[in-house]
Amino acid sequence: MKHISLFIISFVFWILLTWTFELASVVAGLLVAGLTAMIFGKYFFEPTKKVLQIYRYMWCFCYLFVFIWECIKANFDVAYRVIHPKMPVRPCIVKVPLNIKTPFARTMLACSVTMTPGTIVVDIVGDNMYVHWIYMSSDNPDEYTYRIAGKFEKFIKKIFE
Numbered sequence: 613m614k615h616i617s618l619f620i621i622s623f624v625f626w627i628l629l630t631w632t633f634e635l636a637s638v639v640a641g642l643l644v645a646g647l648t649a650m651i652f653g654k655y656f657f658e659p660t661k662k663v664l665q666i667y668r669y670m671w672c673f674c675y676l677f678v679f680i681w682e683c684i685k686a687n688f689d690v691a692y693r694v695i696h697p698k699m700p701v702r703p704c705i706v707k708v709p710l711n712i713k714t715p716f717a718r719t720m721l722a723c724s725v726t727m728t729p730g731t732i733v734v735d736i737v738g739d740n741m742y743v744h745w746i747y748m749s750s751d752n753p754d755e756y757t758y759r760i761a762g763k764f765e766k767f768i769k770k771i772f773e
Contacts, residue, residue, distance in 0.1 A: 615649045619653075622644065671771045672771050675771060677710065677766035679728075680764055682764075683729065690730045703748075705734060705745070706753075706756050707741075707753075707759055708757045710743045710765070717768050717769065722741060725760060730747065732744045
C-alpha cells in the first residue's frame with residue numbers, strides 16, 4: 613500500500629509540474645512515478661490510509677494560510693529589527709515542549725519554524741525542540757512556546773497524526 617500511495621502522489625505531482633497530458637509526458641510521468649515508488653516506497657510514512665482522508669487536505673489548506681500569514685508577520689518583524697538604529701535583538705535558545713509524537717509531524721513542525729524568519733530549530737531531543745529565537749519577548753515558557761510553535765502545531769497534529 614505504501615508503494616501505491618507514493619506512486620499516486622508522485623504521478624499527481626508530475627502532472628502538476630508539467631501541466632500537460634500529451635502521451636509522451638504521461639508515459640514519462642508513469643515511469644518516473646513507478647521508479648520513485650520502487651526505490652523510495654520503503655521510506656514512505658507508515659499509515660498510508662491517512663493519504664486518502666480528504667479532511668486532512670482541508671486542514672492542510674487552512675495551515676497554508678496560517679503559515680503564510682506568520683511568515684509575513686515575521687518578515688516585517690525581522691526587517692524592523694534590522695532597520696532600527698538600536699537593533700533591538702535579544703537572542704536566545706528556548707526549549708519548546710512538543711505535543712506531537714510522529715517523526716514526520718515533528719519534522720514538518722521543525723521545518724515550519726525554521727522557515728519562519730527570526731527562528732531556527734537547533735535540535736529535537738526527546739519531547740523538546742530547541743529553537744534559536746532572534747528576540748525573546750517573554751520569560752514565560754507557555755507564552756514563547758505558543759508564539760514559536762503553537763500556531764503550527766495544532767494544524768500539523770490534525771494533518772499528520
